[in-house]
Amino acid sequence: MRRIHWGRLLRRSLSLCMAVLALWLLLLGVGAGAAERSLEALGQNEDFVTAALRLELGPAGQESLPFWQRLAVGQSSLLEANPPKHSETPEPLESAPLPNAQPAPDHDDMTEEPPPAASEPGDVVERTLIPTTTQGYVTGAGLYLYNRTDLSVDLAAVAQADLCFSLAPAEAGPQILIIHSHATEAYTPQGEDTYVPSDNNTRTTDERYNMLRVGDEMERVFTEMGLSVLHDRELYDYPQYNGSYTRSGPAVEAYLAQYPTIKLVLDVHRDALVGSDGTVYKAVTAIDGAKTAQVMLVVGSDAGGTEHPHWQENLALAAKLQKGLDTLYPTLARPMTLRQSAYNQNLLPGSLLVEVGSHGNSLQEALAGARAFARAAGAVFLGLVRESVG
Structure with a gap:
């Protein structure tokens, strides 16, 4: 039977909730169209992608992302096989x-x-x-x-x-x-x-x-x-x-x-x-x-x-x-x-x-x-x- 990692499950659940909450607040504030454009721009922003990768690689760069983004990016499985930090x-x-x-x-x-x-x-x-x-x-x-x-x-x-x-x-x-x-x-x-x-x-x-x-x-x-x-x-x-x-x-x-x-x-x-x-x-x-x-x-x-x-x-x-x-x-x-x-x-x-x-x-x-x-x-x-x- 596969072992359940409760700590990881809790973090990912919290990350999902925070991300959904942030998206909901963004939609309320600027409307769906503007929110979609903002999210697309964020995903294509080289500085954000680099900062996200830095967060994935270790503690360096965490200050450059808001709390909900740090939670979401931190759950990526990209580096599980070999997670270098610096x-x-x-x-x-x-x-x-x-x-x-x-x-x-x-x-x-x-x-x-x-x-x-x-x-x-x-x-x-x-x-x-x-x-x-x-x-x-x-x-x-x-x-x-x-x-x-x-x-x-x-x-x-x-x-x-x-x-x-x-x-x-x-x-x-x-x-x-x-x-x-x-x-x-x-x-x-x-x-x-x-x-x-x-x-x-x-x-x-x-x-x-x-x-x-x-x-x-x-x-x-x-x-x-x-x-x-x-x-x-x-x-x-x-x-x-x-x-x-x-x-x-x-x-x-x-x-x-x-x-x-x-x-x-x-x-x-x-x-x-x-x-x-x-x-x-x-x-x-x-x-x-x-x-x-x-x-x-x-x-x-x-x-x-x-x-x-x-x-x-x-x-x-x-x-x-x-x-x-x-x-x-x-x-x-x-x-x-x-x-x-x-x-x-x-x-x-x-x-x-x-x-x-x-x-x-x-x-x-x-x-x-x-x-x-x-x-x-x-x-x-x-x-x-x-x-x-x-």
């Missing part, structure tokens, strides 16, 4: 030759095989990759960008720019496409998370352990937040790694043609971090005391010669997401990176490459990072939903 930065590690916060060479490029993982988890060096200096970065609006192109970027202006698109309501169709140009990328085996490698000891076709599993975790959180997601499960990098983006690009185009409601395309990968001396690193932070893989937003450009008319719009989206990540989880995100390759981001403004951890991380660390990223990104995405399909 971010903590692990003790800094010394004598690490990897440039602080900067990504390794472009191991996710089309023509380059990823390096092997460490033979044992203990051979991996942990680093929390956060900037400690502005040297080597473009900065502005409290953001850091590792610009690996010769393009000029005004990051402060980018952060203030309005996005050129909005999202239709979830009922209209899928809003987000999650795809994996390198779906077989995997993590360092640890504990029960072991797998049979395919061609390389950092890749596997077993979707319980590769990027499809990470995408599933993002999809779950987005869906619980009320967003509509389409998750592509094709292995574009198997059996041939080279040409992965050439194969995934037509799939993105087909999805966009079939589902015009898709305005966000997230190509989810993991990075590969190897120091100049061959040391394997993993990008990790701590959320509620649990090790969590850091994430990195990668923006493609036309610097490599590919026609890409809206890379600035993608960078503006990345800046808004980075702000959201930094607000909820200050050490979750590594600095954004602008690269020469387009990564199929020229197909739609609203396209980004998301690196969840690196090949030195464990799968569980990556899943924790995926959940945290989805919560913060979902708050931003909910703020882009418009009232009706135009």
Whole structure:
């Protein structure tokens, strides 16, 4: 027989009563039409959504919501599986030759095989990759960008720019496409998370352990937040790694043609971090005391010669997401990176490459990072939903 949690039942009953009472008072004061518009505006207000998420994550931010809203938001089941409350930065590690916060060479490029993982988890060096200096970065609006192109970027202006698109309501169709140009990328085996490698000891076709599993975790959180997601499960990098983006690009185009409601395309990968001396690193932070893989937003450009008319719009989206990540989880995100390759981001403004951890991380660390990223990104995405399909 299922155990009844009387305390939770009492809180939820009280929360429901208070919410109904508040709605009744609102209807009396302003009328049904105005009340409906007010509630819709509240649900689409990015600040409210962020504050609600902060309340769900812990005591921080409770003062920003009225009592009845705190009760209602506090009963969400979104974080029951893994409820982080705040971010903590692990003790800094010394004598690490990897440039602080900067990504390794472009191991996710089309023509380059990823390096092997460490033979044992203990051979991996942990680093929390956060900037400690502005040297080597473009900065502005409290953001850091590792610009690996010769393009000029005004990051402060980018952060203030309005996005050129909005999202239709979830009922209209899928809003987000999650795809994996390198779906077989995997993590360092640890504990029960072991797998049979395919061609390389950092890749596997077993979707319980590769990027499809990470995408599933993002999809779950987005869906619980009320967003509509389409998750592509094709292995574009198997059996041939080279040409992965050439194969995934037509799939993105087909999805966009079939589902015009898709305005966000997230190509989810993991990075590969190897120091100049061959040391394997993993990008990790701590959320509620649990090790969590850091994430990195990668923006493609036309610097490599590919026609890409809206890379600035993608960078503006990345800046808004980075702000959201930094607000909820200050050490979750590594600095954004602008690269020469387009990564199929020229197909739609609203396209980004998301690196969840690196090949030195464990799968569980990556899943924790995926959940945290989805919560913060979902708050931003909910703020882009418009009232009706135009």
